Amino acid sequence: MENAGYFFAAFAIIWAVVFGYVMFLVNKAGKISRQMKAIEEARPRRDQA
Amino acid sequence: MEQNVFRKYWLAVLGVVLILVALWMVFLYVPTVTQDGHPFAQRIFYFHVPVDWVAFLSFFIVFIASIAYLRTRDRKWDNIAHSSAELGIIFTSLMLLTGMIWARPAWGVYWVWDPRLTTALVLWFIYVAYLLVRSYAGEEVRGARFAAVLGIVGFIDVPIVALAIVLWRTQHPAPLVFEGGLDGKMMATLMVSLAAFTCLFASLLRVRFSLRKAEYLLRSIEQE
Amino acid sequence: MSTLGKALAITRKDILSEARSKEIVFSALIFAILVIIIFNFAFGADQTSMTLVAPGILWVTFTFAGVLSLNRSFVAEKEENCLEGLMIAPMPREVIYIGKGLGSLLFMVVIEIIALPIFTVLFNVSALSLPVIVITLLATIGFAAVGTLFSALAVNTKARDMVLPILFLPVVVPVIISAVKATSLALTGSGWSDLGSWLAILGAFDVIFMVVSFWVFPFIVEE
Numbered sequence: 001m002e003n004a005g006y007f008f009a010a011f012a013i014i015w016a017v018v019f020g021y022v023m024f025l026v027n028k029a030g031k032i033s034r035q036m037k038a039i040e041e042a043r044p045r046r047d048q049a
Numbered sequence: 050m051e052q053n054v055f056r057k058y059w060l061a062v063l064g065v066v067l068i069l070v071a072l073w074m075v076f077l078y079v080p081t082v083t084q085d086g087h088p089f090a091q092r093i094f095y096f097h098v099p100v101d102w103v104a105f106l107s108f109f110i111v112f113i114a115s116i117a118y119l120r121t122r123d124r125k126w127d128n129i130a131h132s133s134a135e136l137g138i139i140f141t142s143l144m145l146l147t148g149m150i151w152a153r154p155a156w157g158v159y160w161v162w163d164p165r166l167t168t169a170l171v172l173w174f175i176y177v178a179y180l181l182v183r184s185y186a187g188e189e190v191r192g193a194r195f196a197a198v199l200g201i202v203g204f205i206d207v208p209i210v211a212l213a214i215v216l217w218r219t220q221h222p223a224p225l226v227f228e229g230g231l232d233g234k235m236m237a238t239l240m241v242s243l244a245a246f247t248c249l250f251a252s253l254l255r256v257r258f259s260l261r262k263a264e265y266l267l268r269s270i271e272q273e
Numbered sequence: 274m275s276t277l278g279k280a281l282a283i284t285r286k287d288i289l290s291e292a293r294s295k296e297i298v299f300s301a302l303i304f305a306i307l308v309i310i311i312f313n314f315a316f317g318a319d320q321t322s323m324t325l326v327a328p329g330i331l332w333v334t335f336t337f338a339g340v341l342s343l344n345r346s347f348v349a350e351k352e353e354n355c356l357e358g359l360m361i362a363p364m365p366r367e368v369i370y371i372g373k374g375l376g377s378l379l380f381m382v383v384i385e386i387i388a389l390p391i392f393t394v395l396f397n398v399s400a401l402s403l404p405v406i407v408i409t410l411l412a413t414i415g416f417a418a419v420g421t422l423f424s425a426l427a428v429n430t431k432a433r434d435m436v437l438p439i440l441f442l443p444v445v446v447p448v449i450i451s452a453v454k455a456t457s458l459a460l461t462g463s464g465w466s467d468l469g470s471w472l473a474i475l476g477a478f479d480v481i482f483m484v485v486s487f488w489v490f491p492f493i494v495e496e
Contacts, residue, residue, distance in 0.1 A: 010093040010150040014100065014143055018249070021139055025256055032263045039270060119492055174443035182440060185430040195426055198489050199440065202422070205485055206444050213447035213474050217454060 060255065064248030071095075071245040074238040093151040095238055099246035100144045101165060107137035107250065108176065108204055115200030118193065124265065127193040130200055132257035134179050136250060141173045164218050168211045175203040276371075279364045283372025287346065288379065297345045297380050301338040305388045308334045313395050320397060327396045328456035332412075332449055334392075335385060339413070340438050342380045343420040346373060347428040356428075356494070366491035370421060374486075377424075378417035385409055404459035404468055411475040412452040415482060419444055422486040425493045451475050 075095045114130035117123075148166045149159045160166070179199045186192035291297055312330040316322055350356045359369050389409070393400040423441040430436050455471035 006150055006154045007092050010096060010147045013146050013150070014096055017139060017143055018253075021136075021253065025253075025260060028260050028264075032260065032267060035267050036263075039267075171443050171446050178440045178443060182426070182430070182436075185432060185436050187429075187431055191429065194492055194495075195429075198422075198426065198492055201489060202419070202444060202482075202485060205481065206447070209447045209474065209478055209481070213450045216470055216474065217450060 060248060061252045064245065064252050067241060067245035067248055071242040074241055079234050079238045093147055095242045097144065097147040097151060098239060099243045100140050100147060102243055103246050103250045104137055104140040104144050107133045107140060108172065111137060111200040112204035115197035118197045128258055128261050130197065132254055132261055134176055135257060136253055138176050138180065141169055141176065144169050145173065164211060164214045167214045168207065171210050172207060175206065179203060276368055279368045280371035280375065283369060284375040287376035291380065297342045298383055301342045301384050302387055304341060305334050305338040305384060306391060308337065309388065309392055309395055323396050324398055324460060327398050327460060328453045331392055331456060332453045334388065336449060338384055339381050339416050339420065340441065342384065343377055343424040344434055344437055346377050347424045348433065351428045360494065366494055367487055369494065370487055370490040374417050374421040377421050378413060381413045381417060385413065398460050400460065402459060405456055408452055408455045408459065411472065411479060412448050415448040415475060415479045416445060418479060418483045418486050422490055422493065425490065447474060448478055
């Protein structure tokens with residue numbers, strides 16, 4: 001199989017980039033989750049006051 | 050409850066299945082093409098073309114969503130456009146990268162002024178501008194409006210860019226990233242790969258869209 | 274006052290203020306001539322290489338001079354708050370587009386009228402022929418059509434001057450490609466039939482983008 005290296009390079013790059021983007025999305029989801037939790041914790045105190 | 054779970058994930062599941070099938074086809078099923086003397090690398094084609102198609106599809110979505118946004122001013126459309134453009138840049142970059150990786154074994158150089166690659170390069174710049182204009186504009190709503198304009202103008206520009214480059218190329222023939230016919234197995238592999246990448250794109254778009262929606266919500270809560 | 278009349282009034286205002294300050298035409302012109310001279314030194318070894326690079330250099334020159342003049346045409350409005358004045362005036366926003374567009378077109382044409390003969394002399398090419406003039410005109414119309422839209426956008430952003438090239442140049446790539454190729458064919462003596470398809474692209478771009486920019490302009494300047 002000639003030039004298999006190039007083929008795998010292309011293959012690897014595609015999936016590396018896609019995976020990277022998915023990680024970016026996962027991070028964002030985590031950040032949003034944390035912010036929502038912070039707001040949730042702040043709320044009950046407001047209701048009581 | 051079970052039906053709900055299925056509805057939520059069907060696209061992703063379909064995508065994964067298609068990707069696996071496509072991988073099998075590209076690696077094992079499809080016969081090797083011997084015409085350009087670099088047999089195995091030619092298989093990049095089965096990834097390059099679908100990536101190409103997805104990039105174009107995402108910018109078409111940006112175009113439609115931009116028009117809808119300017120008409121309705123509903124932020125949902127801006128969300129779709131923005132998310133689609135984000136994905137579009139990624140896939141256009143992938144298209145350029147895979148094109149370059151393919152060009153190296155095929156012609157010994159990393160770049161060829163192939164119509165599709167050159168158009169993709171210009172497209173890349175136009176959509177970088179689309180993303181940049183949002184931060185340049187200073188405030189969000191204005192940024193969304195400017196970006197929508199760019200999304201419309203940019204998309205209309207693409208056929209003209211492609212036309213000019215194709216015309217230039219017929220006067221200066223240069224290596225083409227793809228030519229020749231496809232036999233049955235190759236066509237089937239290409240189609241499956243196309244479907245797989247489209248599903249991938251659709252799933253990612255969906256996720257990005259709902260994440261952005263959550264961001265909007267959070268921001269409006271924080272501003273209270 | 275008719276729509277065209279209102280647009281021309283805006284154009285006239287631009288011409289008058291420019292005639293007094295001579296800002297735009299002057300700086301763009303100096304820039305164009307400087308670029309031509311510098312490139313001449315960079316490439317000017319023998320006549321064959323000069324004829325080869327001439328079209329590209331000509332259009333790089335016109336492109337950058339064009340960006341300069343487009344930048345300045347709206348900056349003046351913003352600084353003097355004229356833009357608000359124009360918006361309050363009882364006319365559809367598209368009229369502002371036509372008026373400013375015609376003004377920019379005129380300024381670019383003036384620059385080109387002066388730069389082309391200089392170019393002809395320095396590069397020793399027959400750039401004053403009818404084909405080249407037609408190409409230049411068609412390309413400039415396309416430039417002005419899209420450029421006016423984008424400079425109205427750019428002026429409403431934070432980093433004004435830098436923004437315009439980034440936004441605008443990728444979109445006008447087909448104009449520049451067609452202009453360079455067509456000019457190159459014209460300078461080597463090709464006939465009108467060879468130029469045909471390039472002129473068609475230029476013409477199509479002009480028409481399409483005059484319409485699209487006209488339609489989309491109000492969204493840029495709305496409050």
